[in-house]
Amino acid sequence: MALTRRKVLVGALAGGGLTLGFLLRPRSYPLPLEPREGEFAFDAWLRIGTDGVVTVAVPQVEMGQGVTTLIPQVVAHELGADWRRIAVEPAPVSALYANLPLAAKWAPLWMPLAPSLADDPEGILARRWAEGHRFNATADGTALAAYEAPARAAAASARAMLMHAAAARWNVAWEECEARSGFILHEGKRLAFGPLAEEAAAFSPPSTPPLRAEPMAERPAESPPGAPLHYPRLDLPSKVDGSWTFAGDVRLPGMVYAAIRHAPIGMNASVLGVDEAAAKGMRGYLGVVKGDDWVAAVASDGWTAEQALTRLAPRFKLAAGAGSNQIDAAMDEALRTADAHRLHRQGDMDVVEGGLPLQLRYEVAPAVHATIETAAAAAHFRDGKLELWVGTQAPEATREAAARAVGLAVSDVVLYPMAIGGSFDRRLEFGHAVEVAVIAKSVGKPVQLTWARREEFRAGLPRTPVVAVMGARVDTEGGVAGWRARITVPATAREFGRRLFDGDAPFDAIAAVAGEADPMALEGALPPYDIPNLAIDHVPVRIGLPTARMRGNAHAWTAFFNESFVDELAHKGGREPLGYRMAMLGKDPRLAECLQRVAALSQWGGGADASGQGIACHVIGEGRIAVVASARRDAEGVRVDKLSAVADIGRIVNLDIASQQVEGGLIFGLGLALGCAVRYEGGRPDGESLGAMGLPTLADCPEIEVEFIASNADPADPGELGVAAVAPAVANALYSATGLRLRRLPFFGEDL
Numbered sequence: 001m002a003l004t005r006r007k008v009l010v011g012a013l014a015g016g017g018l019t020l021g022f023l024l025r026p027r028s029y030p031l032p033l034e035p036r037e038g039e040f041a042f043d044a045w046l047r048i049g050t051d052g053v054v055t056v057a058v059p060q061v062e063m064g065q066g067v068t069t070l071i072p073q074v075v076a077h078e079l080g081a082d083w084r085r086i087a088v089e090p091a092p093v094s095a096l097y098a099n100l101p102l103a104a105k106w107a108p109l110w111m112p113l114a115p116s117l118a119d120d121p122e123g124i125l126a127r128r129w130a131e132g133h134r135f136n137a138t139a140d141g142t143a144l145a146a147y148e149a150p151a152r153a154a155a156a157s158a159r160a161m162l163m164h165a166a167a168a169r170w171n172v173a174w175e176e177c178e179a180r181s182g183f184i185l186h187e188g189k190r191l192a193f194g195p196l197a198e199e200a201a202a203f204s205p206p207s208t209p210p211l212r213a214e215p216m217a218e219r220p221a222e223s224p225p226g227a228p229l230h231y232p233r234l235d236l237p238s239k240v241d242g243s244w245t246f247a248g249d250v251r252l253p254g255m256v257y258a259a260i261r262h263a264p265i266g267m268n269a270s271v272l273g274v275d276e277a278a279a280k281g282m283r284g285y286l287g288v289v290k291g292d293d294w295v296a297a298v299a300s301d302g303w304t305a306e307q308a309l310t311r312l313a314p315r316f317k318l319a320a321g322a323g324s325n326q327i328d329a330a331m332d333e334a335l336r337t338a339d340a341h342r343l344h345r346q347g348d349m350d351v352v353e354g355g356l357p358l359q360l361r362y363e364v365a366p367a368v369h370a371t372i373e374t375a376a377a378a379a380h381f382r383d384g385k386l387e388l389w390v391g392t393q394a395p396e397a398t399r400e401a402a403a404r405a406v407g408l409a410v411s412d413v414v415l416y417p418m419a420i421g422g423s424f425d426r427r428l429e430f431g432h433a434v435e436v437a438v439i440a441k442s443v444g445k446p447v448q449l450t451w452a453r454r455e456e457f458r459a460g461l462p463r464t465p466v467v468a469v470m471g472a473r474v475d476t477e478g479g480v481a482g483w484r485a486r487i488t489v490p491a492t493a494r495e496f497g498r499r500l501f502d503g504d505a506p507f508d509a510i511a512a513v514a515g516e517a518d519p520m521a522l523e524g525a526l527p528p529y530d531i532p533n534l535a536i537d538h539v540p541v542r543i544g545l546p547t548a549r550m551r552g553n554a555h556a557w558t559a560f561f562n563e564s565f566v567d568e569l570a571h572k573g574g575r576e577p578l579g580y581r582m583a584m585l586g587k588d589p590r591l592a593e594c595l596q597r598v599a600a601l602s603q604w605g606g607g608a609d610a611s612g613q614g615i616a617c618h619v620i621g622e623g624r625i626a627v628v629a630s631a632r633r634d635a636e637g638v639r640v641d642k643l644s645a646v647a648d649i650g651r652i653v654n655l656d657i658a659s660q661q662v663e664g665g666l667i668f669g670l671g672l673a674l675g676c677a678v679r680y681e682g683g684r685p686d687g688e689s690l691g692a693m694g695l696p697t698l699a700d701c702p703e704i705e706v707e708f709i710a711s712n713a714d715p716a717d718p719g720e721l722g723v724a725a726v727a728p729a730v731a732n733a734l735y736s737a738t739g740l741r742l743r744r745l746p747f748f749g750e751d752l
Helices: 005-015 017-024 067-079 100-105 124-132 143-170 193-201 236-241 302-312 324-337 395-406 431-443 453-459 492-502 506-513 553-572 577-582 589-602 655-674 721-738
Strands: 039-042 046-049 054-058 086-090 178-180 183-186 189-192 256-262 270-273 285-290 294-299 315-317 341-346 358-364 376-382 385-390 413-417 447-450 466-474 480-488 533-539 613-620 623-634 637-648 703-708
Touching: 039 143, 039 193, 046 143, 046 193, 054 067, 067 086, 067 143, 100 124, 100 143, 143 178, 143 183, 143 189, 143 193, 183 193, 189 193, 256 302, 256 431, 256 453, 285 302, 285 431, 294 302, 294 431, 324 466, 324 480, 358 553, 376 431, 385 395, 385 431, 395 413, 395 431, 431 447, 466 553, 480 553, 492 506, 553 577, 553 613, 553 721, 577 589, 577 613, 589 613, 589 623, 589 637, 589 703, 613 721, 623 721, 637 655, 637 721, 655 703, 655 721
Parallel strands: 054 086, 256 447, 385 413, 480 533, 637 703
Antiparallel strands: 039 046, 046 054, 178 183, 183 189, 256 294, 270 315, 285 294, 341 533, 358 466, 376 385, 376 447, 466 480, 613 623, 623 637
């Protein structure tokens, strides 16, 4: 029997005393980033050079969310540094950068037998697991929750050490000094950070970091639109001029290039054969490498590799390819007959059992990640070591998978973290890194692998299909007396967890979680409204198609179900949709304020018939959003003219980045509402180009206005709020404009 991390952990828990000793044992870790000449390290988070440049370590991959600005901004504010003298360095995997909030949130995935033991980010079990597995994953908007506090503490300690060094020169008390704009100040005297760096690094850091009274915050009222930015994005200039380096830009001496073809998605897929004779003699062609379910051609340049692969004409076999007709039938059968896991119950269950007076069906089709940047990675295997240049959201899991594939210890794999050009959780999967590792070992040269667009669609795992029956019982005044959601969806989060944490192949992961309840697949299903009697049921289903995470994840479908359904309840009861929601939000004044503010911002007209306005709101963690969409149907189809949004995301570190994230989320969600869906036949999707995805173009993008509510609550991630709320807002707007209810995503699948 193979020994897995999960079995070791379960056995350790059973051991009791041994586990306690393991958890309490003190640990120390090497410094992840060594200072260069003329630099001095202050903790694992920052270095200060004699030239005054402050280099900040960022342990999260930059994929458009602005993390390479947010964490340095926290450091610059706490340190008192000059923003113009801030530099960034991607941090390697290290226990010092363990993402504790994400480890605790994902405890059901890595410790499914007893996740409640590790669901506290401050708890010792989550900490030890995250540190032991160097869990630096980038996901679920946890960057600030995970890293603001340690980065701030490191900066505060460095500030104190700089003040000590300056005070020693001036023979004054260090507490009388001040750090501002890259200088230590005292009664008209000042010294720059650079000349003080070496002396400061020799001081011991304070036992308690002297944090500033106020953390980094930008307040909406103090930053009107068009005002100069105090902290412009550090990655923006290089992205504009093209010098920002992605994995596809890596060039190594003697590098060769690989092109790849994947088998259809299906059970027991394998390579049947290739026509090797057809590619022989091509100038620059170096050979073919075969994986379990893929074939790669290697050549001196990418074009030759692609042409050789076409001549090789790979053939594949599989037991059964994924097909949408079979998927639809499995979903329908499960919805009607399968047993459900009740994930949440509240109040009197008799009120929500049986056939409810109103029951409506909603559907979400599989959707693919339409990332602009296709999968790319570079690798060099030599002297028993593997070097990887790859953009990944899960760096340690990527190292482990690559090591297994080429028969190395994880310590013999060096991963250079590269930025990602928009991931949307696509790069939590790392098949391309495994493939390039195998190819590099086979050819004995540095090699770069770049997936063609069609391969990105063929081999990329889609967002899961979902079907829900929403039922309600109303009281004599039209209010909601009982609410039941019966949601049929594969255990998609648990599937993902098996691939990430256990190294399962996609169909092995499906088999391992078949029939299991998956609360993470229904996140957001609990509506924010005060409903006395409520039940949320998960009906797991096995559909023969592996599924993956995508921006918004479960919130992208649960918000659509909830906010479309509550809008239908309002209209059926003859109630104005905004007032109907407000009457049920007595326990969430923050969300109520978002709704009131967005109504004013959008000049909400009540959602009356033919107005073309629709409203929706949603909560993700501590973040809240309300959206009003103005939509219409014209000769070219659905047209969304305007999106107005008001969000409460707590304390805002960078207002400009927060606005970008909400705006980007709204457009991403609009793309999912209008396109991105695929159907499968024989394991192949019916669309293999961006043009076939029905994505909104710049000409299709609506006017967008976003406002934030000033708040002192802990920061919440803004990146997925817009994704979740926009689809129901548009659906409700189209009902107002056309009188037809759209209950399936994407909308183009329905007859308007």
